[in-house]
Amino acid sequence: SSELTQDPAVSVALGQTVRITCQGDSLRNYYASWYQQKPGQAPVVVICGKNYRPSGIPDRFSGSSSGNTASLTITGAQAEDEADYYCNSRDSSGNLWVFGGGTKLTVL
Amino acid sequence: QVQLVESGGGMVQPGGSLRLSCAASGFAFGSYAMHWVRQAPGKGLEWVAVISYDASDKKDADSVKGRFIISRDNSKNTLYLQMNSLRADDSALYYCARDLYIGVAAVDVFDHWGQGALVTVSS
Numbered sequence: 001s002s003e004l005t006q007d008p009a010v011s012v013a014l015g016q017t018v019r020i021t022c023q024g025d026s027l028r029n030y031y032a033s034w035y036q037q038k039p040g041q042a043p044v045v046v047i048c049g050k051n052y053r054p055s056g057i058p059d060r061f062s063g064s065s066s067g068n069t070a071s072l073t074i075t076g077a078q079a080e081d082e083a084d085y086y087c088n089s090r091d092s093s094g095n096l097w098v099f100g101g102g103t104k105l106t107v108l
Numbered sequence: 109q110v111q112l113v114e115s116g117g118g119m120v121q122p123g124g125s126l127r128l129s130c131a132a133s134g135f136a137f138g139s140y141a142m143h144w145v146r147q148a149p150g151k152g153l154e155w156v157a158v159i160s161y162d163a164s165d166k167k168d169a170d171s172v173k174g175r176f177i178i179s180r181d182n183s184k185n186t187l188y189l190q191m192n193s194l195r196a197d198d199s200a201l202y203y204c205a206r207d208l209y210i211g212v213a214a215v216d217v218f219d220h221w222g223q224g225a226l227v228t229v230s231s
Contacts, residue, residue, distance in 0.1 A: 033217040035153075042203060042224060043153065048217035049210070086153050090216065096167055097143070102152040 003091055004032070004100035011106040012077045020072045020103045022087030030089040032070035034063060037084045037102075046085075047072055074105075082107045110134040110220045112204050117225030124194050128225050130187040130204030135220075138162070138182035141207035143218055144189045146200035146227075154200075157189065158207065172198075194229045201226050 004024040012018035022032050031050055035043035045054055047063035060075045070089075074081055087100040116128040130142070144156040157168035157178040166178050177190040187204050202225050205218035 030216065031214050035218070037153075042221040043218075044221075045217050045219055048208075048219075049213050049215035052213065052215060054219065084152075088153070088155070088218070096169065097155040097158065099145075099153040099155055 003098045004087055004089065006085075006087060006100040006103045008101065009104045009106065011108055012074070013108050014079060015076055017073065017075045018077055018105065020074075020085050020105065022070045022072075022100045023068055024089070024098070024100075025068055026089050026092045026094075026098070027065060027068050027070050029092075029094070031065060032063070032087040032089045034061075034070075034072045035086045035088070036081075037086065038082075043086065077105075077107050079107050081105060110206065112206065112220060112222035114202065114204055114222045114225035117202065117227050119228040119230060120194055121231050122195060122229055124229070125190070125192045126194065126227060128189040128191065128202055128204075128227070130189075130222055132185045132187065132204075132206075135206070137185040141209070142178075142180060142187045143205045143207055144176075144178060144187075145203045145205055145218070145221075146198075147203070147224075148197070148200040151200075156202070159187070191227070194227075196229050199227060199229045 033048040037043040046061045051063045062073045064071045086102045091098045111133045113131045143158045159178045175193045179188045204222045206220040208219040
């Protein structure tokens with residue numbers, strides 16, 4: 001079982017804002033990274049660290065953290081944002097890594 | 109640009125062995141820790157193993173402990189995963205990924221991924 005918990009599915013209307021959350025004890029000590037995965041493609045990092053967006057990632061993606069919960073927010077969701085989103089961080093020991101179970105985002 | 113290309117996947121019988129390779133290019137391979145991550149068909153991502161930049165430190169997930177061995181050859185810019193005693197539930201797409209760690213920025217992320225190598229364990 002994963003030490004990071006995500007809602008299996010979330011939906012958002014086109015152009016609206018959606019928040020995808022990730023819960024786990026290790027998030028009290030480590031920031032989550034967020035990955036977007038589209039069908040048949042490798043994951044791509046969209047947010048890491050406190051709230052860092054790699055080059056090429058639209059600024060509608062942002063990250064935040066509070067206590068044991070990390071959040072990925074998409075402000076003004078676009079059709080191309082429909083994908084699976086995974087969080088990951090080190091585990092509670094700090095020695096291993098874990099992924100959340102993933103959230104399937106549907107843009108309506 | 110950074111490129112990671114996995115190879116060595118295929119079909120193997122339960123109890124068999126397979127070695128995956130990940131050829132790296134476009135960056136100083138010997139300066140980065142590297143990971144293996146797998147994804148069973150229709151399932152989520154599962155972290156498998158990590159190796160430090162100089163191979164002095166290795167960690168792996170409980171699900172593969174004692175069966176899988178991560179290694180690297182910095183002279184060949186190549187990462188490996190030796191998989192032994194394979195089981196049906198090891199069937200997955202195996203990705204190699206580069207670890208980017210920037211302590212002062214609290215960044216610890218898998219910043220580049222290969223396209224994966226498919227492993228199928230079946231009789």
